[in-house]
Amino acid sequence: MLSRSLIFPSFADFWQLGKPRVVALIVFCAAVGCLLAAPAAADWPRLLLALSGIGFVAMGAAAANCLFERDRDAVMRRTAARPLVRGRIGHVEAAGYAVALTVAGLWLLLLFANALTTALTLATFFGYAVVYTRWLKPATPQNIVIGGAAGAMPPVLGWAAVSGTIPAEAAVLFLIIYTWTPPHFWALALYRRDDYARAGLPMLPVTHGPAFTRLAILLYALMLAAVALLPFAIRLSGWFYLAAALWLNASFIRRTWRLYRSDEAESDAQARGLFRFSIAYLSWLFGALLADRLLQWLTA
Known part of the structure; x- marks a missing residue:
């Protein structure tokens, strides 16, 4: 007999299927893109509905990802409790x-x-749910480098929702997330490499080993530190953002350096800490962009 939970999935099961914590960061980055595009106050009710649309599509893509990866998820400890599994x-x-x-x-x-914005969001859905999940992830250790383009789109979508264009400023926001993505996911893959090996996924620590992955994370962190300063360089942001970015970059590089220098016994703990910090890094960096723009408005 089928269980009641299978016949009547709960709201919590569907909510988990949509990866709400990931989607919250996506919508936040899209909202920062909206704000930096300088919308009129009267546009915000419309833009809030547009941001809801971005969130819905992101949750749909997350659910599709879980559906396509259910067999792999079943053999990985990190994902074995997902509702589909x-x-x-x-x-x-x-x-x-x-x-x-x-x-x-x-x-x-x-x-x-x-x-x-609608076309770009649909392309982002396809890029993540199909190109990355179905094609790139099982095919190459560079999956997250190539597929990271889909994950870097939220601020571009937010900017396009306001202006109907993709200016250089939006491209800079894209570059920040795109450069952040490899060290973020490689840190996860480093301490979960046994999971990925069991699932048959060619993540970088599985194909090239932990030492090579730690070096790659450090090099990307250095690139990210430079890219994160571009908003100030192109005058998209001011001194408040610059100070926050310098502090966050120093913290990120310090953690990646510790990971690079760690031995096998402490590598997993360092990688786990870096993964968690990387989420905070991106949230705080985009939060600094938001705060910087609000300060500019208040002092204008």
Whole structure:
């Protein structure tokens, strides 16, 4: 007999399927992109609905990712408790949930943003749910470098929702997240490399070893430190952001240096700490962009 939880999935199961913590960061970065594009005050009700559309599509992409990766998730300790793996949601329900969220999000974007934002968001969905998840992730250790383009799109989507264009300033925000993505995910892959090996995924620590991965993380952290200063260099932000970026960059590089210098016994603990800090780094960096713009408005 089918269990009650399989027949009647709970709201919590569907909520978890959409990876809400990841989506919250996505929507936040998109909202910063909106604000930096300098919308009129009267536009914010429309933009809030557009941001909701971005969030819906992101949750749809996350649900599609869980659906496509359910067999791999079943052999990885990190993902073994996901609703699809545990049978709390069926494949048909998950597919319907992903489609419904994606269609609803695209409809909101078409109605309250513009055709450019809608098209870019659809391309981002395809890039993450299909190109990265289905093709790149099982094919190459550079999967996150190539596929990271989809994850770096939120501020571009937010900017496009306001202006209907993609200026150089939006491209700089894209570059920040794009450069942040490899060290963020490689830190996770480093201390979860046994999981990825069991799943047959060619993540960098599996194919090239922990020492090479630690070096790659350090080199990307140095690149990120330079890219994170671009908003100040192009006058998108002011001195407050510069001070915050310098402090965050120093903290990130210090942690990656400790990871690089660590031995095998302490490498996993260092990588776990770096992974957690990297999430805070991106949140605080974009929060500094937001605070800097608010300060500029208050002092204008």
